[in-house]
Amino acid sequence: MVRWLLALLLTAGTGGLTARGGTLVQFRTLVGDVEVELMDSDKPVTVQNFLHYVRAGSYATNNLFFHRLLPGFVLQGGGFGTRETRSATKAFVSARPIPTFPTITNEFAVGPKVSNTYGTIAMAKLGGNPNSASAQWFFNLANNGANLDAQNGGFTVFGRVVRGTNVLEFFNGLGKQLPPPAWSFFGVVDLRAWYASSTDPASVQFGNLFSDLPVNYLGNSYPTYADLFYVDISLLNVRVTRLANGAREIRWGTVAGRPNVVEYTQSFPPSWQTLARPTGDGTEQSVTDTSAGATSRFYRVRVEY
Incomplete structure (x- = not known):
């Protein structure tokens, strides 16, 4: 079957020299592709920060995966990858934090105030610090403006999904499994449920990091590297x-x-x-x-x- 990505729709007439749209970004996942048009003109600092990570290979060279999913709220990535191959069937006990560049100034109130509505992508940041965004971002899986526009200086939206909301809906439909399931499923797990003790290697490495981890669980006794939802990001521009x-x-x-x-x-x-x-x-x-x-x-x- 042929699948295709609509990159951009542009016009060039007699009156102008150059026609530009926002940079087009493709997020490739196990369950389909999401195409996003960035808001280069409206949120320039935020867009250039994101593009810096993409062009530097920060995401591509670190086996980036979605590390946080709250169905009906957000799907988050940009924070962690792995050193293992994606097909590795051994237990997921080690993650590689994405190396970060200096944090950026919050642009929520710069230019148009773009709300955190369904199908937008925004920067994640630390609580109580509006200017702490670096590598992590999230897709809004619902209309979150009433919440996210009003706290921590507002979460800066810097792009909008133009194709692939079916992928967002796939993640929206996942449930959370606790305690660990005994059967194969797509879902969200609290990895802490698998820790044998506080000295478990995963517990020492992860702590509370992966309490909302989306996995393609294949029936192993413990989630493996092969069970993660990896994401590849490319630009068309x-x-x-x-x-x-x-x-x-x-x-x-x-x-x-x-x-x-x-x-x-x-x-x-x-x-x-x-x-x-x-x-x-x-x-x-x-x-x-x-x-x-x-x-x-x-x-x-x-x-x-």
Whole structure:
């Protein structure tokens, strides 16, 4: 089956030189993909902080996983990865904190005040410290504005899901299992229930860190590295520029090893036509639309899986 990612919808007409949308980010998970458009213009410090972690490989090189899930509230990541391979079936007793850069200034009240509504992504931070956000972020699984907009200076929303709310709904539907289950399930566990004692290696390492851990539990006596919900983050960052000769250059960060399809339409409802279909290599690529006849065209980039 072909699955595809709608990267961005942009227009380039005769009046402007460059058309830009927010940076497009793909979160790939075991149960599907979530695509998010970032609020580059409205929350610049927060967006650049997040992009710093992505571009530095802080998430990709550390086997990032979702470490906290409260169905009907938030799904949180950005804080922890593992040194083990993702398929390792030994007990999950060690996690790797994501190395952090300096914390950033809270931007909740900077520019438009964007509420923590369903389908937005916001920065996590320490209680009582509005300017403590660093690497961790969360998806709002409900309309949390009444709570999160009003405490700790407001939690800064810096992006919005444009595709993949079915993935959010999957996590929203998970239940919590306590005590440890004896059967396979997708769910949320309190890892403290598995600690044999206060001297258990996991207890010493984790403490209360993973009291709301989402797992794809495969029936082991203890959750393993293979049971975690890993997440891969990639950028597309599509830009459309009108050149001096009237042609349009479409430039984006490609997804490696997959067909990256550049399409355009001149009408709505759209009738998409393929302009180019290069295979991505993980670097930035561009294609040029040499047709200067249309006063306005809409473009999108999609990735086939």
